[in-house]
Each structure stands twice: as C-alpha cells, then as structure tokens.
Amino acid sequence: MDRLQLEEEIFKTLDILEENVSRADAVIERLSSFAKKPRELKIEAVDLKKAAEMALSFLEAELNYYNIKVEKAFAEDLPLIRADLHILEDVFLNLLVNARQAVEQNGKITVGGRVQDGELEVVVQDTGVGIPKENLDKIFDPFFTTKFVSQDSEHRPMKGSHLGLGLFIVREFIQRFGGRIAVHSEIGKGTTFCIFFPSSVWMKP
Numbered sequence: 001m002d003r004l005q006l007e008e009e010i011f012k013t014l015d016i017l018e019e020n021v022s023r024a025d026a027v028i029e030r031l032s033s034f035a036k037k038p039r040e041l042k043i044e045a046v047d048l049k050k051a052a053e054m055a056l057s058f059l060e061a062e063l064n065y066y067n068i069k070v071e072k073a074f075a076e077d078l079p080l081i082r083a084d085l086h087i088l089e090d091v092f093l094n095l096l097v098n099a100r101q102a103v104e105q106n107g108k109i110t111v112g113g114r115v116q117d118g119e120l121e122v123v124v125q126d127t128g129v130g131i132p133k134e135n136l137d138k139i140f141d142p143f144f145t146t147k148f149v150s151q152d153s154e155h156r157p158m159k160g161s162h163l164g165l166g167l168f169i170v171r172e173f174i175q176r177f178g179g180r181i182a183v184h185s186e187i188g189k190g191t192t193f194c195i196f197f198p199s200s201v202w203m204k205p
C-alpha cells in the first residue's frame with residue numbers, strides 16, 4: 001500500500017468513526033432521557049385525548065404538507081389514566097411519526113379512544129404501506145428499523161437518524177403505566193396500533 005492509499009484508508013476510517021460517534025450520541029441521548037424518566041415521572045390523571053391532540057398539533061404542519069387527512073375518534077367521557085402526560089404525548093408522537101412515514105402522501109391517519117370490554121382502548125391507525133408478516137414480531141425490538149435514509153462511502157445503505165428505538169420505547173412506557181400494545185397490519189392497506197389500559201389504572205379526575 002503506498003502513501004496515498006494509506007491516507008485514503010485513514011480518511012475513510014475516520015469518516016466511519018465520525019458517523020458511528022454521532023450515531024452513538026443519538027442513541028445515548030434517546031436512551032438516557034428514557035432511563036432518567038422513572039425518577040422524574042410526574043404521575044397524574046392523564047386525559048389520553050389531550051395527549052393525542054398535543055402530539056397532533058405538533059405534527060400539524062407536516063401532516064398538511066403531505067396532504068394527510070386526520071380523523072379523531074374519541075368517545076365522550078373517556079376515563080383518565082394514572083400516567084405521565086408528557087410521556088404519553090411522546091408515545092403518540094412516535095406512533096404518529098411512524099404512521100406519517102408509512103403513509104407518505106394523501107393517506108389518512110385515525111386516532112381514537114373508547115371503552116371496550118372493560119378496558120380503555122386507544123387506536124392509531126394509518127392507510128400506509130403496512131408491515132410484512134415476518135417483521136411483526138420484530139418491530140418492538142430495540143434497533144429494528146427498515147428505514148434507510150443515506151449511503152456510506154461504499155454506497156451501502158446506512159441507518160441515518162432512524163435508530164429503530166421508537167416502538168421499543170413506546171412499549172416500555174405503556175407497560176410501565178400498566179397497559180399493553182398490539183399491532184395489526186396488512187400490506188398495502190395499512191397498520192393499526194391498539195393500546196389497552198385496564199380499569200385498574202384508571203383514575204378519577
């Protein structure tokens with residue numbers, strides 16, 4: 001290897017290191033805010049409709065830009081649940097951003113809530129690309145992502161800003177507040193995430 005090749009190799013390696021460091025930074029930032037939360041949780045009576053609406057208002061401009069229709073379907077007098085409002089806003093935000101990315105353009109996202117069989121059921125539904133069957137049991141795994149946004153110097157796809165942590169964190173928090181999450185999906189038709197909160201975590205206002 002001559003001097004020029006060696007220099008090229010060194011620069012290539014530095015590039016890869018830099019990319020990995022910024023990726024590691026993003027992972028640490030996301031996980032540490034998640035890990036710190038237990039001590040800082042503010043548990044109160046949370047209105048899930050309010051949490052969903054906060055997240056929607058945050059994404060309003062983006063949803064308009066992509067011409068995505070939003071339908072809200074919250075029943076009257078939904079029970080409040082014992083949880084942290086800001087974390088539930090984050091939960092909705094993660095699900096809605098995924099929905100937005102799956103729909104791309106001109107689709108529809110439905111967000112709703114109702115009491116069904118003694119449980120509070122919250123739904124985030126999209127008319128997007130859907131999730132292949134073989135991925136359904138992986139989507140909650142940390143670092144599982146199918147979103148490739150850039151290429152490295154060898155033109156291999158790289159996982160840019162998509163860490164594959166969104167649903168992992170969503171599920172952890174829902175479980176922490178006594179709930180559970182399920183997913184139904186059909187390729188080409190769309191995806192529905194259902195979150196259930198049993199009456200044991202409901203709260204009087």
Ligand SMILES: Nc1ncnc2c1ncn2[C@@H]1O[C@H](COP(=O)(O)OP(=O)(O)OP(=O)(O)O)[C@@H](O)[C@H]1O
Pocket residue numbers: 094098099102126128129130131139140144145146147161162163164165166167168191
């Ligand atoms: N609404 C959806 N429609 C289709 N696929 C989805 C949907 N939500 C999640 N997925 C699939 O599940 C994978 C994991 O989602 P998750 O939110 O955990 O990570 P991500 O969106 O890829 O990355 P990040 O949330 O860290 O930016 C996605 O890469 C995608 O393949």
Ligand SMILES: [Mg+2]
Pocket residue numbers: 094097098166167
């Ligand atoms: Mg995501």
